[in-house]
Amino acid sequence: MSEPDSPRWLDEIAGELRREVPVRPAWRARLLDEVARAPKPSMRDDVDHRLDERARYADRPRWSVTFGPLGSLAAATLLVALGAGATYLAMSRAGANASQRSAQTTAAREGSPQLVSDAPPSAEREVVRFELSAPRASHVALVGSFNEWNPVATPLSRDPASGKWVVSLLLPPGRHVYAFVVDGDVKTDPSAPRAADNDFGSPNSVVFVSSPRV
Amino acid sequence: MSVRLLALAVAFAASAGAAGAQDVDRTLPSQLSAPTRATLERLIDSARVAGLPVDPLYSKVREGVFRSAEEPRLIAAVQRLTRDLGDARAALGDSAGAEEIAAGANALRAGLHSADLSRLRESRGRRADHPLTVALVVLADLATRGVPPAMAAASVNELVARNVSDGSLLSFRQNVERDLVGGRSPASALDARTRAMIDDERRRP
Numbered sequence: 001m002s003e004p005d006s007p008r009w010l011d012e013i014a015g016e017l018r019r020e021v022p023v024r025p026a027w028r029a030r031l032l033d034e035v036a037r038a039p040k041p042s043m044r045d046d047v048d049h050r051l052d053e054r055a056r057y058a059d060r061p062r063w064s065v066t067f068g069p070l071g072s073l074a075a076a077t078l079l080v081a082l083g084a085g086a087t088y089l090a091m092s093r094a095g096a097n098a099s100q101r102s103a104q105t106t107a108a109r110e111g112s113p114q115l116v117s118d119a120p121p122s123a124e125r126e127v128v129r130f131e132l133s134a135p136r137a138s139h140v141a142l143v144g145s146f147n148e149w150n151p152v153a154t155p156l157s158r159d160p161a162s163g164k165w166v167v168s169l170l171l172p173p174g175r176h177v178y179a180f181v182v183d184g185d186v187k188t189d190p191s192a193p194r195a196a197d198n199d200f201g202s203p204n205s206v207v208f209v210s211s212p213r214v
Numbered sequence: 215m216s217v218r219l220l221a222l223a224v225a226f227a228a229s230a231g232a233a234g235a236q237d238v239d240r241t242l243p244s245q246l247s248a249p250t251r252a253t254l255e256r257l258i259d260s261a262r263v264a265g266l267p268v269d270p271l272y273s274k275v276r277e278g279v280f281r282s283a284e285e286p287r288l289i290a291a292v293q294r295l296t297r298d299l300g301d302a303r304a305a306l307g308d309s310a311g312a313e314e315i316a317a318g319a320n321a322l323r324a325g326l327h328s329a330d331l332s333r334l335r336e337s338r339g340r341r342a343d344h345p346l347t348v349a350l351v352v353l354a355d356l357a358t359r360g361v362p363p364a365m366a367a368a369s370v371n372e373l374v375a376r377n378v379s380d381g382s383l384l385s386f387r388q389n390v391e392r393d394l395v396g397g398r399s400p401a402s403a404l405d406a407r408t409r410a411m412i413d414d415e416r417r418r419p
Contacts (some may be wrong), residue, residue: 047362143271147238174313175347177273186281192386193355195225196324197298199274199291200281203358206320206351 107169124208125170130178132156132165132189137182144178144204151181179206240272242281250285257292270319272277276355298322305331305345317350324357330367338364348380349373352387359391363399369408376415386411 130142142154146169156165166178177195179202180187188194189205196203242251258271274295278288302318303310305328310318312324318331331350338346349370356366373383386407 143277143280145269145276149273149276151280175317176352177277191356193351193384194358195289196320196354196358197274197295199294200278200287204277206355208348208351208380208384210348 006141018050022146051096090136114154123171127168128171128207128209129165129166129168130156130180130189131159131162132180133163133188134182134187135163135182137165139183141181142167142169142178143181143186144176146171146178147177156180171209173209176207178207239276242272242275245279246275246288250289253289254292257289257296261296261299262299266296266303267315270299270314270316294323295319301328302331306335306365310335311345313343313347314350317347317354321350321354321357324354324418325363326353326357326367327363330363330371333367334371334374337371346374348383350408352383355387356404358392359394359400361390361394361404365401365404367377369404372408373411376412378411378415382411382414408418 088179127184132140134140139157141151143149143151147153154169156167158164159166179190180189186202188203192205192207194203195206198204215357229393242254244253246254246273254275259270261271262268265272265411271292274292278291283291294333299315301322306314306318321331324327330353334346336343338349352365353370356370357363370383378386382403389410390403393407396398398406
């Protein structure tokens with residue numbers, strides 16, 4: 001078979017290369033016998049081979065560090081110190097933000113926007129202080145989109161100075177819907193905007209935490 | 215103590231710094247019956263496929279469970295919110311963020327029309343760095359306090375068009391609320407406070 005446009009000399013070379021190499025019939029028969037006797041590779045062989053490879057890999061020495069009893073004690077102490085340090089840092093940041101929020105809430109009574117964050121651009125979450133005046137209440141809690149509407153997750157405590165029920169929460173930027181639970185009754189926050197979706201009996205309140213970049 | 219255990223413990227210690235983080239739980243409460251859970255999952259999945267924010271839907275379910283709502287009522291509330299979110303997104307445009315869409319849905323629920331939301335968007339422009347969330351929160355609040363929605367929409371639109379800040383919009387809301395509590399009529403309170411806010415903005419350097 002020649003290509004229509006190929007030169008004749010090329011066809012001759014191709015034909016020579018395609019020609020079967022003569023092999024002695026005895027050799028050919030012996031080769032085919034050997035092939036027939038050889039066991040067929042099975043899936044099991046493949047799995048065994050891989051297991052062998054893995055075992056060889058597992059036998060290699062691995063990088064590890066072992067501590068004695070004193071070393072373990074020192075490592076545990078270090079970990080506790082790290083944890084305590086991290087918690088302290090988080091609490092100090094929260095405290096600083098709470099002071100800022102508290103100052104802003106005071107300003108809000110004079111007419112500035114309430115419950116709006118003016119966090120520095122580096123902050124990802126804001127401490128938001130919720131407060132409610134309910135002098136005769138014995139228990140007040142906060143429920144909302146930020147705590148899965150769980151009435152035991154965020155109890156408020158009475159502020160000895162003002163007599164109000166207060167709690168401060170770290171909230172991410174965005175619009176959060178919430179309500180107070182006063183001795184089992186759901187109440188809106190009288191100082192906050194109202195949400196309109198009154199699907200389950202009483203309206204909710206809205207707090208907006210602005211994005212740090214805005 | 216192995217290095218792996220040590221690394222795990224260090225990671226735990228570092229995560230202690232993030233204490234207080236709260237994210238929306240995207241699971242359905244186990245108190246709900248299996249058929250209700252299946253219905254809600256279908257609703258939320260279709261909202262997700264449509265590109266709508268689903269966190270408000272999960273929150274609505276949790277709120278319903280907290281308030282011991284009957285399951286058909288809970289499903290109806292999620293259906294309605296899904297529809298409102300879709301309408302709000304259509305009115306505010308595809309560039310609207312999740313918070314804007316949720317606030318827009320709430321404004322629609324308060325009696326505003328899709329056209330009001332679209333006008334607000336046109337007034338503010340489509341700047342992603344200046345969302346309409348607070349304007350929509352204020353709008354919904356005014357409408358729930360008895361201010362006629364069309365009137366509230368006109369006032370807030372006027373303020374948004376004049377680039378009044380989010381903080382000033384919230385002050386505006388607070389002042390209108392104070393007037394309403396004091397016995398002033400919604401129309402009169404809104405008109406006076408809108409004029410005062412515009413005058414303030416004019417005087418600002």
